[in-house]
Amino acid sequence: MDFLNALVALSNFVLVPAIAYGSQLALGALGVTLIYGILRFSNFAHGDTMAFGAMIAVLVTWGLQAAGVSFGPLPTALLALPFAILGCIVLVLVTDRLVYRFYREQKAKPVILVIVSMGVMFIMNGIVRFIIGPDDQRFSDGERFIVSARDFKAMTGLREGLAIKTSQGITVIVAVVAVALLFWFLNKTRTGKSMRAYSDNEDLALLSGINPERVVMITWIIVAALATTAGVLYGLDKSFKPFVYFQLLLPIFASAIVGGLGNPLGAIAGGFIIAFSEVTITYAWKKVLTYLAPENLEPSGLVQFLSTDYKFAVSFVILLIVLLFKPTGLFKGKAV
Amino acid sequence: MTETVKNTLLFVAVGSLILLTGFTQSWNAAILILNMGLISAIMSIGVNLQWGFAGLFNVGVMGFVALGGLAVVLVSTPPTPGAWTGGGFGVILALLLGAATVVAAVITAQKMPKGRVQTLAIIGILIVGFFVYRAIFDPNVAAIEAIDPAVAGNIGGLNLPVLLAWPAGGLLAAGAAWLIGKTALGLRSDYLAIATLGIAEIIIAIMKNEDWLARGVKNVYGIPRPAPVVGYEVELQADPGFIARAEWLGLDPVTASTLSVKLGYSLLFTIVLLVLLWMAQMALKSPWGRMMRAIRDNEVAAEAMGKDVTRRHLQIFVLGSAICGIAGAMMTTLDGQLTPGTYNPLRFTFLVWVMVIVGGSGNNFGAVLGAFLIWFLWVQVEPMGLWLMNLITSTMPEGSALKAHLIDSAAHMRLFTMGLILLIVLRFSPRGLIPEK
Numbered sequence: 001m002d003f004l005n006a007l008v009a010l011s012n013f014v015l016v017p018a019i020a021y022g023s024q025l026a027l028g029a030l031g032v033t034l035i036y037g038i039l040r041f042s043n044f045a046h047g048d049t050m051a052f053g054a055m056i057a058v059l060v061t062w063g064l065q066a067a068g069v070s071f072g073p074l075p076t077a078l079l080a081l082p083f084a085i086l087g088c089i090v091l092v093l094v095t096d097r098l099v100y101r102f103y104r105e106q107k108a109k110p111v112i113l114v115i116v117s118m119g120v121m122f123i124m125n126g127i128v129r130f131i132i133g134p135d136d137q138r139f140s141d142g143e144r145f146i147v148s149a150r151d152f153k154a155m156t157g158l159r160e161g162l163a164i165k166t167s168q169g170i171t172v173i174v175a176v177v178a179v180a181l182l183f184w185f186l187n188k189t190r191t192g193k194s195m196r197a198y199s200d201n202e203d204l205a206l207l208s209g210i211n212p213e214r215v216v217m218i219t220w221i222i223v224a225a226l227a228t229t230a231g232v233l234y235g236l237d238k239s240f241k242p243f244v245y246f247q248l249l250l251p252i253f254a255s256a257i258v259g260g261l262g263n264p265l266g267a268i269a270g271g272f273i274i275a276f277s278e279v280t281i282t283y284a285w286k287k288v289l290t291y292l293a294p295e296n297l298e299p300s301g302l303v304q305f306l307s308t309d310y311k312f313a314v315s316f317v318i319l320l321i322v323l324l325f326k327p328t329g330l331f332k333g334k335a336v
Numbered sequence: 337m338t339e340t341v342k343n344t345l346l347f348v349a350v351g352s353l354i355l356l357t358g359f360t361q362s363w364n365a366a367i368l369i370l371n372m373g374l375i376s377a378i379m380s381i382g383v384n385l386q387w388g389f390a391g392l393f394n395v396g397v398m399g400f401v402a403l404g405g406l407a408v409v410l411v412s413t414p415p416t417p418g419a420w421t422g423g424g425f426g427v428i429l430a431l432l433l434g435a436a437t438v439v440a441a442v443i444t445a446q447k448m449p450k451g452r453v454q455t456l457a458i459i460g461i462l463i464v465g466f467f468v469y470r471a472i473f474d475p476n477v478a479a480i481e482a483i484d485p486a487v488a489g490n491i492g493g494l495n496l497p498v499l500l501a502w503p504a505g506g507l508l509a510a511g512a513a514w515l516i517g518k519t520a521l522g523l524r525s526d527y528l529a530i531a532t533l534g535i536a537e538i539i540i541a542i543m544k545n546e547d548w549l550a551r552g553v554k555n556v557y558g559i560p561r562p563a564p565v566v567g568y569e570v571e572l573q574a575d576p577g578f579i580a581r582a583e584w585l586g587l588d589p590v591t592a593s594t595l596s597v598k599l600g601y602s603l604l605f606t607i608v609l610l611v612l613l614w615m616a617q618m619a620l621k622s623p624w625g626r627m628m629r630a631i632r633d634n635e636v637a638a639e640a641m642g643k644d645v646t647r648r649h650l651q652i653f654v655l656g657s658a659i660c661g662i663a664g665a666m667m668t669t670l671d672g673q674l675t676p677g678t679y680n681p682l683r684f685t686f687l688v689w690v691m692v693i694v695g696g697s698g699n700n701f702g703a704v705l706g707a708f709l710i711w712f713l714w715v716q717v718e719p720m721g722l723w724l725m726n727l728i729t730s731t732m733p734e735g736s737a738l739k740a741h742l743i744d745s746a747a748h749m750r751l752f753t754m755g756l757i758l759l760i761v762l763r764f765s766p767r768g769l770i771p772e773k
Contacts, residue, residue, distance in 0.1 A: 042526040099759060111393060111525050115693060116762055118686055122755025125682065129748035246682070250537060253530045301474075305466075309545050316534035323523055323531075 006291035008160040012149070013287070018279040019272075020168040020237055023175035026271030027230035028248060029255035030182065030264055031223040037199040037262035038219040039100070041113035046227060046252065048124035051245035052091055053228025054235045055132050057084035058139045065141065073143035075166065077232055078174075084232060088224040095120055096220050104216070121246075128242045137240040140167060160291075167236040178229055179268060182222065186264065191218055199262065251278070254315040258322045260329025269330060274315045282308040343701060343770050350708045357716070364591075367598040369715050373708040374605035375667050380691045380703035381609075381616050382659030387689075388698035388772065389625065390652045391632035393525045396516070396532030398684035399539035400657045403512055404505030404664025405674045406543060409550040411501035412560055413493035419480050424491050426476030427548065430469050437465025480548040490551045499562050502608070502665045509661020510654045512539070517653040521646065536685060543676040556674040566600035569593040601670055608666065609704070612659060616700045628652060629698075682751065687714065690758045696768025705770055713757070714750055721749030 028050060035043045043049075060080035064070075071079050099120060103113055146169045149161025186192040191214075198205040198215045206212060231245060238244070255274045259266025285303040293299065306313065322329060354373070358366030379397060386392040441461045448454040481489045512535075520531040544553050561568065572578045572593035582592035619625045631638040631645055639645050668674050687710065695706020725746040729739040761768065 042529065102763060111391075112762070112766075114393070114526055114529065115689070116759065118689060119755045119758035119762065122682070122686065122690075122751050122758065124755075126748055126750070126752025126755060130745045130752065133745065134748070243680075247537075250530070250534050254534070257527065257530065307545055309541050310538070312534060312537040312541055316531070316538060319534065320519060320531065323527060324519070327523075 002159075002291040005158055005160045006288050008152075008156075008158055008162050009287050009291065012160065012162045014279050014283055016162075016164055016168055018276045020165075020171045021279065022272035022275030023171050024230050024234045024237065024271075025248075025251055025255045025275050026268040027175055027178060027226050027233070028252040029259065029267035029271045030179070031226040031230070032252055032256040033259070033262055033264055033267040034219055034223055034226075036256070037264075038195060038215060039104070039113070041110045041117065042253065042261075044114060044117040044249065045121040045124055047246045047249040048121050048128065048242075049088065049092060049224065049227045050231035050234070050248065051128045051240075051242045052124055052231075053084050053088035053224065054231030054240055054245070055128050055242075056087040057081055057228065057232045058132065058137055058235065058240055060084060061139045061141075071142060073166070074170065075140050075142045075236055077139055077141075077236055078170070081229065081232055085225045085228045088228040089221050091124075092220045092224045093217065096216065125242065125246060132240075132242070134242055137235075139240060140236045142166060160287075165237070167233070171233045171237055174229060174233060178226065182226070182264065185222075195219065250312055251275075251315045254319040257319055258329055260331040263329065263331045266329050266331030273330075274318060277318055278311045278314045281305045281314050282311050343705075346705055346769055347701075350705060350712065353712050354708070357712075364594055364598065365715075367595065367602060369712055371598060371601050371605060371670060372667075372715075373711045374602065374609050375663050375670070376688065376691060376711045377609055377704040377707035378605075378612055378663040378666070379660050379688045380695065380707040381612055381700060382656040382663065383688050383692045384656075384695075384697060384700060384703035385616060385619075385652060385659065386656035387692060388703070389620065389628045389632065390649060391525075392521075392649060392653055392656075393529045394532045394653065394656070395529050395681075395685050395689070396534075396536035396539075397660050397688050398679050398681050399532075399536030400509040400513065400660040401664030401667065401684050402536075402539055402543055402676065402679050403509045404502075404661035404666070405668035406550055407505035407508045407661070408498065408501040408559055408665050408668040409556045409674050410491075410493050411496050411504045412498040413556060413558075414495045416480075416483055416488040416490060416492035418483055419488070419491050422483060423476035423479035423548070426472055427480065427491070430473035430476065433472065434465065434469040437461060437469065440465070477546075477548045488551075489554070490548055490556075497562070498560050498669055499604075501669070502662050505665025506658040506662040509664070510658035513654045513657030514650070517650040521649050521653060533681070533685075536681060540676060540679050543679075550674055550676070553677050555676075557672070559669060559672050559674070561597075561672070562600075562604060562669065565604055566597055567593075569597055572596060605666060605670075608662070612662075613700055613704060620700060687754065690754050692768075694757060694761045694768060696770040696772060698772030699768070699770050702768050702770035702772075706768065709769075710754070710757070713753065717750040717753045718747055721746040721753075724749075 028046065031049070032043060032046050035041070035046070057077050057080045060083045061075075061077045064076050064079060069079065070076055099116060100113070103116060143166050146164045146166055147162060149163040152162045153159070184192075186196055194205065194210045195215050195218065197208070198210055198212065202212075205215075234245075234248070251274050252271075255270035256267050257270070258273055259268070259270030283304065286299055286301070289299050289303055354366050354369055357369060379401065382400075383394065383397060386394050441458050444454065444458050444461060448457060480491055483489060516532070516535050520528055520535075523531060543550060546552060547554065550556055569590075573589045578593070578596075579589045582589045585592065587595070627638070627643060628648065630641075631643060631648055635645055688707075691706040691710045692703050693706070694710055695704065696702025722743065725742050729742050732739040
C-alpha cells in the first residue's frame with residue numbers, strides 16, 4: 001500500500017485535468033446561462049461564438065509572434081485575449097442587431113429563437129472555417145509546464161510524477177478572476193443589479209425604468225468576453241479545432257442545466273460536476289488502485305468504467321438524472 | 337394565382353434546377369442530387385411529423401439516421417463464421433443482463449418506500465449489475481473481434497435481402513426512439529433539444545467504438561445492392577442486350593451502366609417517398625392529425641379535452657424517428673458502405689431542420705420541396721462559391737497568399753449559405769415556401 005503515490009497519480013491524471021476542464025466548462029456555461037436568464041433562449045451558437053473568439057486570439061497571437069512580441073514564460077495568447085474579446089463583442093453585437101433584435105421586438109416564442117440561433121450557428125461556423133480552415137491549429141507558446149513530472153519526482157523522491165501544465169494553471173487563475181469580476185459586477189454595480197432585476201421579472205424591471213436594450217447589450221458584451229476567454233483557455237489547454245468547439249456545446253449545456261439554467265452559481269458548480277464525472281468515469285484506475293490495494297490483490301484489468309469516447313454519454317446521463325429528479329437543476333434555476 | 341399553381345411551379349422550378357445540372361454538368365451528378373434529395377425528403381417528412389405536426393423539438397435526427405445504417409449491416413451482410421458461437425450469444429446475454437439491471441433499478445425506485453435503504457439498494461443493484469455485465473461482455477466481445485479482424489471482427493448480418501433492411505432500420509430507430517421518448521419527452525422543449533442532441537452523439541459514439549457490432553471506424557464495405565432493380569456496373573457492361581440498348585440511346589456502355597444503376601435507386605426511393613408522403617398526408621387530414629395539431633397549438637386545452645398528451649407525443653416521436661431510420665437505411669444502401677466517422681450533426685440533423693423550416697413546417701409537400709431545394713444548394717454552393725472566389729480574385733496577382741486562401745476556403749461557403757438561407761426565410765417568410773394550410 002502506497003498512499004502518497006496513489007494520491008499523486010490521482011492528482012496527475014484526474015484532479016488537475018478535471019479542474020482545468022471544469023473551469024473551461026464553467027466559463028462556457030456561464031455564457032449560456034446568462035443568455036438564458038436575460039434573453040430567455042438556449043443559444044445553440046454558443047460553441048461557435050467560443051470558436052470565433054478563440055480564432056481571433058489565434059490570429060492575433062500569430063501576428064504578435066511574427067512581430068517578435070512574447071509574454072516571457074506565459075503564452076502570447078494572453079496578450080491577444082483583449083483583442084479577441086473586442087472582436088467577439090463586435091460580432092455578437094452585430095448579430096444581435098441584425099438577427100435577434102427583430103424577434104425580441106416581435107416577442108417571439110423561445111423555441112423560434114432557438115431555431116434562429118441554429119442559423120447563427122451555421123453562419124458563425126462557416127465564417128470560422130472560411131477564415132482559419134477546419135484543421136487543428138496550435139498557438140500555445142512559452143513555458144510548457146509549471147511543474148514537470150521529472151522535477152516533481154526528483155523533488156519528492158516518489159515514483160509517480162505530477163505535471164501541471166502552464167495552460168492548466170492559467171486556466172484556473174483566469175477563470176477565478178473572470179468569475180470574481182462577474183459576480184462583483186452582478187451583485188455590486190447598478191448595471192449588474194438591473195440585469196438581475198430584468199432576469200427575475202421583466203415587466204417589473206421595465207416599470208422601474210430599466211432600459212431593456214441596454215441590459216441586452218451588456219449581457220452580450222459579457223457573454224462575448226466569457227465565451228472568448230473559455231475558448232482561448234480550452235484552445236491553449238488542448239488545441240484549436242472549430243468542430244471540437246461545436247461539440248463542446250453538449251457538456252456546456254449539460255453544465256448549465258445541471259446547475260440550473262439562468263443561475264450563474266449553478267453554472268460553475270455544473271461545470272465542475274460534469275468535468276469531474278467525465279474524467280473519473282473514463283479514467284483507467286489501474287494505476288491508482290495498484291498503489292492502494294494490498295500485495296497480490298492488484299486489479300488485472302484497466303479498471304476503466306467506460307472508454308474515453310463515451311464522455312458525451314457521461315455528461316448526458318448526469319443531465320438526465322438531474323432533470324428527472326430535480327427539473328430546475330441543483331441550484332434553483334428558471335423554468336420558462 | 338391559386339395555391340396549387342404556385343406550389344406546382346415551385347416544384348417545377350426545383351426540378352428544372354436539377355435538370356439544369358444534368359445538361360450543364362453531368363447526368364450522373366444530377367441523378368446523384370436527385371437520389372440524395374429523395375432520401376433527404378424522407379428525413380424531412382420524419383422531422384416535419386415531429387416538429388410540424390406535434391411541435392417536438394428533436395435535434396437527434398443524426399442518431400436515428402445512423403441506426404438505420406446500422407440495421408442495413410445487421411440485416412443484409414453475410415454472417416461472420418463462428419462469431420455467434422464464439423461470443424455472439426454471450427454478448428446478447430450480457431446486454432440482456434445490463435438491461436435487466438436498469439429495469440431492476442427503476443422498479444426499486446418506483447416500488448420500494450423512499451429513504452436511505454432505497455437509495456442504497458438502487459446503487460447496489462447498479463454496481464453489481466455493471467460488474468456482472470462487464471465480466472460477461474468483455475471476453476465475448478474480445479472473442480468476436482479476434483475473428484479475422486482485417487475483414488470481419490464483427491458479428492455480421494443475417495444475409496437477408498437489403499430491401500428488408502429498410503423497414504428494419506425503421507424498427508430499430510423506432511425502438512430507440514421509444515426508449516428515449518419514455519425518459520425525455522416530459523422535458524420542456526429546449527431540454528428535449530439538448531437531450532436528443534446528446535443521444536445522437538451517444539449513438540454515434542457507440543457505433544464508432546463497438547467494433548463487434550459493425551466494425552466501428554474500420555467501416556463496413558460491400559453492402560449488397562437491392563438487385564434486381566439495381567444492377568452492378570460490371571455485369572451490365574458485359575451484357576450484350578444492355579450494350580445494344582445503350583447504343584440505341586447514343587450512350588457509351590460505361591456511362592449508361594452508371595446511369596442505369598443510379599436510376600434503379602431513384603425508382604426505389606421514389607416509391608418509398610410516395611408511399612410515406614401519402615401516409616403522412618392521410619395522417620395529417622385524419623382526426624388523429626387534427627388532434628396532433630390541437631395538442632401542438634394548445635397543450636393545456638387539448639389535455640382538458642381528454643387527450644393523453646404524453647402518449648400522443650411518444651407516438652409521434654417514435655413514428656417520425658422511424659421514418660428517419662428508414663431514410664438512414666436507404667442512404668447506407670445507396671453508399672454501399674457504413675462509415676460511422678462521417679456522421680456529423682451539422683449535415684444530418686441541422687441541415688434537415690433547415691430543409692423543413694425553409695420548405696414550410698407543418699406541410700408535407702413543403703418539407704419535400706425544402707429537402708430537394710436545400711440538398712441541391714448544399715451540393716451546388718461549393719462549385720458556385722469556387723466560381724465566385726475565382727471571379728473575386730481574378731484581379732489579384734498570381735501566387736498571392738490571400739488569393740490561394742480565398743480559393744481554398746470556397747468549400748466552406750456552404751455552411752455560411754445554409755445559415756443565411758435559414759435566417760432569411762425565418763425573417764421574411766417564417767412559415768416557409770409552402771405554408772401550412
